[in-house]
Amino acid sequence: MAYSEYVVDRVRRQLKGTGVLEEKKMMGGYLFMVNGKMCIGIDIDKDNQQDRLMVRVGKLNYEELLTKEGSKKMDFTGRPMRGFLYIYPEGFDTEEDLDFWVEKALAFNKLLLQD
Structure with missing residues (x-):
């Protein structure tokens, strides 16, 4: 499988x-x-077989979020x-970290609706 059902359920x-x-x-x-x-x-990095998130955050705070x-x-x-x-497991293993990335994705999503 090309993605983790467990991670899909967490994000859902x-x-x-x-x-x-x-x-x-x-x-x-x-x-x-x-x-x-x-x-x-959600997908899996083919090079190292790690789960990873694909998060749309926009360009405004992109450089900061890369850190x-x-x-x-x-x-x-x-x-x-x-x-x-891409967010690798060390960045979303805890619920608090996953919350952070979902909040960033949703914040940008709301900006898209204003256009």
Whole structure:
């Protein structure tokens, strides 16, 4: 399997009640869309077999969030996608850390709805 059902369930619980939630299997991973916008996903790094989150945080505080533990540029195309981050397990193992990343994704998601 290309993603962890356990991590999917953890994220699903965090997103419950946050808006119109859609779940999709995409690009070998699992994606959560909130109010029609890509918000957060889960996949496995093929190089090291670690679970990782794919978090859409936008460009505003992108550089600051890159300094957080477990955070790396999302670059599955060979070119970093500014505004999107990979978060490795050391950055979301605890519920408090997962809460942090889900809150960042949802905060950006709300900004998208204002456009």
